[in-house]
Amino acid sequence: MTTGGFSCRHLAVVGLGLMGGSLALALRGVADTITGVDSDPATRDYALKRQIVDHVTDDLRAGVSEADVVILAAPVRAINAMLKLRIGSYMRSNTLLIDIGSTKQDICRAMSELPIGILAVGGHPMTGKESSGIEASDGDLYVGRPFVLCPTRRTTPAGRGRALAMVEALRAVPIEMEAERHDRVVAAISHLPYLLSAALVATVAREGQSDDAVWQLAAGGFRDMSRLAGSDVKMMGDILSTNTQAVATLLAMFRMQLAQLEAMLISHDDQHLADALLPTREARLKWADRYGNGMNNGKQS
Amino acid sequence: MTTGGFSCRHLAVVGLGLMGGSLALALRGVADTITGVDSDPATRDYALKRQIVDHVTDDLRAGVSEADVVILAAPVRAINAMLKLRIGSYMRSNTLLIDIGSTKQDICRAMSELPIGILAVGGHPMTGKESSGIEASDGDLYVGRPFVLCPTRRTTPAGRGRALAMVEALRAVPIEMEAERHDRVVAAISHLPYLLSAALVATVAREGQSDDAVWQLAAGGFRDMSRLAGSDVKMMGDILSTNTQAVATLLAMFRMQLAQLEAMLISHDDQHLADALLPTREARLKWADRYGNGMNNGKQS
Numbered sequence: 001m002t003t004g005g006f007s008c009r010h011l012a013v014v015g016l017g018l019m020g021g022s023l024a025l026a027l028r029g030v031a032d033t034i035t036g037v038d039s040d041p042a043t044r045d046y047a048l049k050r051q052i053v054d055h056v057t058d059d060l061r062a063g064v065s066e067a068d069v070v071i072l073a074a075p076v077r078a079i080n081a082m083l084k085l086r087i088g089s090y091m092r093s094n095t096l097l098i099d100i101g102s103t104k105q106d107i108c109r110a111m112s113e114l115p116i117g118i119l120a121v122g123g124h125p126m127t128g129k130e131s132s133g134i135e136a137s138d139g140d141l142y143v144g145r146p147f148v149l150c151p152t153r154r155t156t157p158a159g160r161g162r163a164l165a166m167v168e169a170l171r172a173v174p175i176e177m178e179a180e181r182h183d184r185v186v187a188a189i190s191h192l193p194y195l196l197s198a199a200l201v202a203t204v205a206r207e208g209q210s211d212d213a214v215w216q217l218a219a220g221g222f223r224d225m226s227r228l229a230g231s232d233v234k235m236m237g238d239i240l241s242t243n244t245q246a247v248a249t250l251l252a253m254f255r256m257q258l259a260q261l262e263a264m265l266i267s268h269d270d271q272h273l274a275d276a277l278l279p280t281r282e283a284r285l286k287w288a289d290r291y292g293n294g295m296n297n298g299k300q301s
Numbered sequence: 302m303t304t305g306g307f308s309c310r311h312l313a314v315v316g317l318g319l320m321g322g323s324l325a326l327a328l329r330g331v332a333d334t335i336t337g338v339d340s341d342p343a344t345r346d347y348a349l350k351r352q353i354v355d356h357v358t359d360d361l362r363a364g365v366s367e368a369d370v371v372i373l374a375a376p377v378r379a380i381n382a383m384l385k386l387r388i389g390s391y392m393r394s395n396t397l398l399i400d401i402g403s404t405k406q407d408i409c410r411a412m413s414e415l416p417i418g419i420l421a422v423g424g425h426p427m428t429g430k431e432s433s434g435i436e437a438s439d440g441d442l443y444v445g446r447p448f449v450l451c452p453t454r455r456t457t458p459a460g461r462g463r464a465l466a467m468v469e470a471l472r473a474v475p476i477e478m479e480a481e482r483h484d485r486v487v488a489a490i491s492h493l494p495y496l497l498s499a500a501l502v503a504t505v506a507r508e509g510q511s512d513d514a515v516w517q518l519a520a521g522g523f524r525d526m527s528r529l530a531g532s533d534v535k536m537m538g539d540i541l542s543t544n545t546q547a548v549a550t551l552l553a554m555f556r557m558q559l560a561q562l563e564a565m566l567i568s569h570d571d572q573h574l575a576d577a578l579l580p581t582r583e584a585r586l587k588w589a590d591r592y593g594n595g596m597n598n599g600k601q602s
Contacts, residue, residue: 126520146518177514188508189519193526195566196497198581199559205584206554207489213478215588217447218490219427223593224525225494230585233578241571248567251559253507258500258552265496266549270542277534280499283506284531287516292524 006030006165012067013053014060014082016043018129019100020073021137024052026170028139037063043134052137061090068092069166071123072099076107076238083110093117096162097154100125102186102235103242104150104179112153119159122150122179124186125172132232147172150179187246192254194236195247197228307331307466313368314354315361315383317344319430320401321374322438324471325353329440331470338364344435353438362391369393370467372424373400377408377539384411394418397463398455401426403487403536404543405451405480413454420460423451423480425487426473433533448473451480488547493555495537496548498529 011031013020016038024034024047036053037060038044044056057063060082064070070091072079079101091097097120101107104122111120127145129136147167151160167174177185204222208214218226240247264273312332314321317339325335325348337354338361339345345357358364361383365371371392373380380402392398398421402408405423412421428446430437448468452461461477468475478486505523509515519527541548565574 126518128521145520148518175514175517181512181514185508185512185514185518188505188515189523192504193501193522195559195562196501197526198578199555199562200494200497201581201585202558202577203493203551203555204489205581206558207486207551208584211482211486213476213482213486214489215592216476217427217449217486218588218592219446220429221494221529222490223589224528225498226585226588227525228522229578229581230589231582233575233582236578237571237575240566240574241569244566244569248563250504250508251563254500254504257503257507258496261496261500261503262549262552265541265545268542268545270538273541274534274538276503277499277530277537280502280506280530281532281534283509284502284527287519287527288524288531291516291519 006169008069010067012037012064012070014063014070014072015074016047016134017073018132018136021047021052021134022139022141023071023073025137025139026142030169035063035067046134060087064090067095069096075235076101076103076242080106080110083107088114088118091118094119096159098123098163098166102239104182106242108150108152108179114154118154119156119162120152120154121159121163122152124148124182142170142172145172146175148182149174149176150182183243184246187243187250191240191243191247192250194228194231197226201226201229307470309370311368313338313365313371315364315371315373316375317348317435318374319433319437322348322353322435323440323442324372324374326438326440327443327471336364336368347435361388365391368396370397376536377402377404377543380408381411384408389415389419392419395420397460399424399464403540405483407543409451409453409480415455419455420457421453421455422460422464423453425449425483443471443473446473447476449483450475450477451483484544485547488544488551492541492544492548493551495529495532498527502527502530
């Protein structure tokens with residue numbers, strides 16, 4: 001079937017969580033056939049029963065060998081493991097391979113080692129939900145959201161074109177950039193925020209050991225600042241461990257910013273403190289104005 | 302008039318912003334008469350036209366001299382200034398005086414110097430909204446939310462009882478504690494989070510100078526973690542400068558927590574990192590479960 005330039009005879013989605021399930025739903029009318037690959041029997045049953053996919057299997061080889069488009073919708077390390085094992089030899093030549101892992105350098109490096117003929121493109125859709133699992137799948141999850149595409153040594157012009165067409169079929173906004181740049185950007189806007197949230201909750205929990213009122217009085221400010229700390233630890237561990245250098249760089253930059261504010265605070269330099277906080281406030285308001293809309297679905301990529 | 306034990310003949314609300322306007326609305330059926338004091342003519346007009354209050358004035362003395370209950374609903378420093386100037390001499394003996402400032406030690410100290418006969422109690426309702434100003438007033442703003450009451454040297458048993466009754470009339474949850482304890486708690490759950498949010502936005506803004514993709518790709522995680530940075534700078538400056546010591550203490554505690562996570566990250570000690578992040582996640586989920594409900598109004602006290 002061809003829709004808006006994206007043609008797909010047989011789509012294989014590897015990993016039927018929230019992201020994979022939502023991809024299958026979004027591409028339901030575009031792909032002639034969809035096969036879902038997942039190791040969990042209950043997840044496979046659900047995907048089949050709800051007609052999110054046409055076929056299911058727990059066998060990676062069987063799942064991808066007939067596909068002309070394969071999407072790896074698993075956690076970063078699982079994607080890396082699949083790429084480094086034998087998935088390259090399971091796929092037919094000219095298959096478009098896209099992943100949706102949250103860090104891109106390791107994955108794109110592994111993709112670059114795939115057999116010539118596999119059209120591999122790194123991907124990272126900037127969307128998500130509080131809830132996870134296939135039950136939370138939503139065919140509109142990608143609509144209007146940025147979908148980063150990172151070239152690999154296996155990205156031919158044709159592969160790139162098909163990847164762009166797929167992102168458009170999802171009604172997402174394709175943004176192309178090198179994997180290294182992507183990883184630095186997400187370190188700033190996603191991985192650093194997660195670590196700050198976790199360290200804040202750890203600090204408050206320490207206070208809470210001696211004074212329960214800390215928990216009782218915590219309100220909306222704490223709610224927002226602590227939400228990321230509730231993220232899946234395994235997933236975040238994978239992400240952080242595959243982006244250590246960029247995260248460490250951003251942490252160092254953050255420390256400097258915080259130390260400056262602290263110095264003004266402690267020395268009661270109220271005017272300079274206000275002068276430092278004002279452009280920060282303006283930057284936040286400007287961002288919310290330009291980009292902050294249309295994302296009320298509690299995204300946490 | 303008497304309702305649920307709270308009797309008020311003449312209520313004066315000093316400061317007709319979101320908090321003061323909402324207090325007036327919430328106590329509309331409880332107080333026989335409400336006078337609003339505000340320096341802004343448009344605010345006074347609005348409060349009168351919408352019948353949020355019965356009378357308005359910009360004269361503090363005239364506004365409070367006939368009241369038997371006075372609520373100071375202004376920013377922390379404005380409250381401090383009023384207390385240190387002559388408001389004590391404007392009020393009649395036996396008047397209940399409550400403030401709603403976000404830090405309590407300075408204010409309660411100043412309240413303790415008021416003339417004997419003024420029944421002064423420090424207050425801090427843990428509620429709020431994204432939007433500010435009297436136009437955002439909401440008679441249900443305090444319902445079900447914690448309302449901290451801090452004793453002063455001018456809190457008699459009768460004054461304490463009337464303050465508790467007022468909080469109950471607001472259908473808020475009274476929580477009594479010493480001002481020092483209050484300030485330490487809010488340093489942890491409110492002031493530290495604000496500084497982290499501001500320093501995060503400053504860090505991202507620095508990245509954004511060289512790569513606009515930072516702003517473009519920022520999603521829900523950044524949105525939540527940056528929201529507090531958009532707070533009113535003057536208000537936050539007032540709050541921070543009246544709670545320097547507790548905030549500096551919490552900053553030092555936070556730095557230790559962050560440094561521990563960073564050390565594990567950089568040394569690729571994935572297991573210890575996961576071990577450290579897991580209880581943090583559980584603490585956040587437990588808090589959300591116990592207290593996180595009923596506060597979907599974007600509070601930022």
